[in-house]
Amino acid sequence: MDSLSLRERQKEKRRTRIYNVAIDLFKRGGFQTTTATDIAKASNVSRGTFFNYYPYKEAVLLDYGSQIMARLRDLAETRLREGHDPQQVLAEVWERLAEESGQERDLIPPLAYEVMNPSPDRARTAYEALPLSRVIGLILSPMQQAGQLRSDLSLQRMSNLIADTYLIIALRWSAYGTERSLAEEMRLTLSFLMQGVLVRPPA
Structure with a gap:
């Protein structure tokens, strides 16, 4: 139960990090020019991980x-x-x-x-x-x-x-x-x- 709770918290923390990085990149570089790869790289996750959290940009x-x-x-x-x-x-x-x-x-x-x-x-x-x-x-x-x-x-x-x-x-x-x-x-x-x-x- 505790390990599941910890895992869920880690997932939420990762999602929040990806979200914050993405919004920052959109504001600084523009939405159209920012790619999923850019977001994943800046978030220190794989491109596949990004799509696990967000199915499209x-x-x-x-x-x-x-x-x-x-x-x-x-x-x-x-x-x-x-x-x-x-x-x-x-x-x-x-x-x-x-x-x-x-x-x-x-x-x-x-x-x-x-x-x-x-x-x-x-x-x-x-x-x-x-x-x-x-x-x-x-x-x-x-x-x-x-x-x-x-x-x-x-x-x-x-x-x-x-x-x-x-x-x-x-x-x-x-x-x-x-x-x-x-x-x-x-x-x-x-x-x-x-x-x-x-x-x-x-x-």
Whole structure:
């Protein structure tokens, strides 16, 4: 039992080392130019060992994005528990995500590609690792219960549409850039989106 526990801890430690080295190489040298061999060599493991932990290079980015999503969910749950208005919570979470994404502009395209990967298995894995729509759904749920959201679309559909829009806007900003920061672009986008999900007062 103890030896198994030790073995599991060693595996987790090795995975963490590979992950940290990979992210550092991506940031310093670029994602596209960094190879699995580069990561393995810098991590002091074999190329085969790297693939034991990450079946493809992009899987490292899914861990990276998953950590961001976990922080956003924690933030959303805390703010809602404290009684903050859901729309303010969504704006804060949205801006925090934009700030994190904007700091690592070159990592957005490969992450976005995974979500839209032609391989259904890889796309599903990316969707599960990057549950932005579920975080958004968590925030919108109290608004739906209060009758503040339109009723012709499901909560899941609205959450997916908002999350998908984030992805497209971030990808476009990363590829082409604008005079505005990603956070500014996203503030404008969220304002536009929320006008589409809120119940409109009768004329």
